[in-house]
Amino acid sequence: MKSIKPIILSFILILFSCEYDETNTESYVDFYNIEFAGDQYNENGENQFISTETIPISTFSIDADGASYSNIRRYIQQDQSLPPVAAVRTEELINYFNLDYAYNDATHPINLNGEISSCPWNTDHKLFRIGMKAKPLNLNDTQTSNFVLLIDVSGSMGSEDKLELLKSGFKDFVDQTSDTDKIAIVTYAGSAGLVLPSTACSNKQTIKDAIDSLGSGGSTAGAEGIITAYDIAIENFITNGNNRIIIGTDGDFNVGISNQDDLISLIEEKRDLGVFLTVLGVGRGNLNDGTLEQIANKGNGTYEYIDTIEQLRKVFIYDYSKFFTVAKDVKVQVEFNPEIVDTYRLIGYENRALNTEDFEDDTEDAGEIGANQNITAIYEIVPTVEANLLNEKAFTIAVRYKLPDTDTSIPMTLDIYDQEVAFSQSSDFMKFTASVASFSMLITDSEFKGDTSYSNISNWLNQTSLSDEYNFKNQFKTIVLDASSL
Incomplete structure (x- = not known):
């Protein structure tokens, strides 16, 4: 009988912990589902490589959330387990961190930057980083x-x-x-x-x-x-x-x-x-x-x-x-040249994809960016066999946004040139954000993770020296090590 008492006590505690709602008694018949159903996540899948001959234009809404990162941190460091795949939204892992992107053009409330480098987890591919910085709060x-x-x-x-x-x-x-x-x-x-x-x-x-x-x-x-x-x-x-x-x-x-x-x-x-x-x-x-x-x-x-x-x-x-929102309904569009890019893949942003025609449709909702916030998106691209991008304009980043109290979007663009930069010689911004993206693919066992590893990611992170006032970037290095043992 002694062995049964803890079970009975647990049963009683479960009954009393259920929230009573006399208008919905049916839900309490299956109270085990209420108590132990677990966290609920949306399944978003993973972006695939897309042929530029089929769809040469990629359009998406920015994502300024950071929830997925702090949640997977909780799984790894508090629960000592890898998170469910559906809990991992790569763009939220990347955009959790503050980056000192430059804001030096007050013409717009957001500034653009970008670069191209080789891809560290697949040397036949390249990475294309898009960065945004919102104006600081005065x-x-x-x-x-x-x-x-x-x-x-x-x-x-x-x-x-x-x-x-x-x-x-x-x-x-x-x-x-x-x-x-x-x-x-x-x-x-x-x-x-x-x-x-x-x-x-x-x-x-x-x-x-x-x-x-x-x-x-x-x-x-x-x-x-x-x-x-x-x-x-x-x-x-x-x-x-x-x-x-x-x-x-x-x-x-x-x-x-x-x-x-x-x-x-x-x-x-x-x-x-x-x-x-x-x-x-x-x-x-x-x-x-x-x-x-x-x-x-x-x-x-x-x-x-x-x-x-x-x-x-x-x-x-x-x-x-x-x-304090400085720009709303922020959309990004990239048009790839099929003569230069064979296929491309946006890493993350799976539930932020937009149709091509949505880009100029001011009734179509998109993401918001707050004062001093940064946003990053990374494409992995497969160049064509004949591609020679050195000093050529590789891409044009097109962005549309609205001021917080208006309903008409404002366009802005930035041309990106390929300098044939190796990943090891790329900016610390590229190294850090690509490391986060690679970590996301590793903990979800992505089919696109290439030959990455926890030790490779740690090495890439150790090559960066970004500002880290509150120690979150350094904490990420620890999380990578913690995840490697799970």
Whole structure:
């Protein structure tokens, strides 16, 4: 009988930990699926090589998220396991890191850079890197902000790595705001409620006290919370200001509108209101990563995953400028010359692909970039047998973007010339971002990983000396070593 007691106790604890919803009793019949279903990810597959004779133009939306990197870091360093393949979005691993790309042309809110080198994991191929840098945040000329914190306080948020972690971060966030900014707090569990009306940030302690008062319990009416948050944001809308909702949740929506497609439709309805979105995912076991990433993607927003106190500092303090959008609906288009390039493959951005005609269609949604943020994309290309690119214009990068308060896109271009540079002689930007891309292919066992290895990646990283104020790049070197033993 003694051996049965722990099982009975576990069974009782599971029953009591289930969030009760009397309108949906059917879901609790299969409570094992609720408790142990695990994190949910969208399967995006992997971009293949494309023939330039068939499709010579590649078009995609930028991705300024960083959630996938901090999530895979949690798997490797905390759980000591490699992440599920679907959890790995290569572009988010690359764009997690701050890079000191130059911003020296105030004609546009974003500047472009790029280069070509040989490919370190397949010497018959080349790499083509596209870099973007957003203008820095001028603290003396910053827009007044209207923030709405939308915080999930349902029962599933009760653990220390969820609501309590978010509360700590939101209090740090309050300290970064100007006294002229405003913050409202909306929570949702079984229903949505206004905890704090829009309050001037000169009353920082009042806002912090409201955050401290939050506790968890109940089911998760996420859609109702989203609707309420947008209503509050519009009621307090600042014309020519910075209007943003920041959502903190594990994404375990189970009351009202709860399936991914319907939630995306709801967000798309709100997208044109002039309110931007930041989505913060937390926790493990029932993290609905797929839905949170798509909500941010479709809602003029970005998505981050919070796994540690240091990650809180990165999102709320070190990268505070990203809460200020400088360009929206940013699209990239590259036209390849079939006489020079036989095939090409965009590494990552699988769920950010656009049709060729979408590039000039100003009704087509795309990604946003915050102040001082950098974006990188890497193509692996197979040159034609006859190709001689030395000092020839290899590609033209075309970009279209909109200013945050306009609906008409602005074009910009940059020509890239091939200097026949070996990877070992390429910029530290190329070495570092290609190393991250290679690591992503290695941990997912990509068919395109070539002859890369953890030791090769470590060697490439050790050849770089990029600015690393907060030690995240150095931490990545440790993650590579940790992953090699799993």
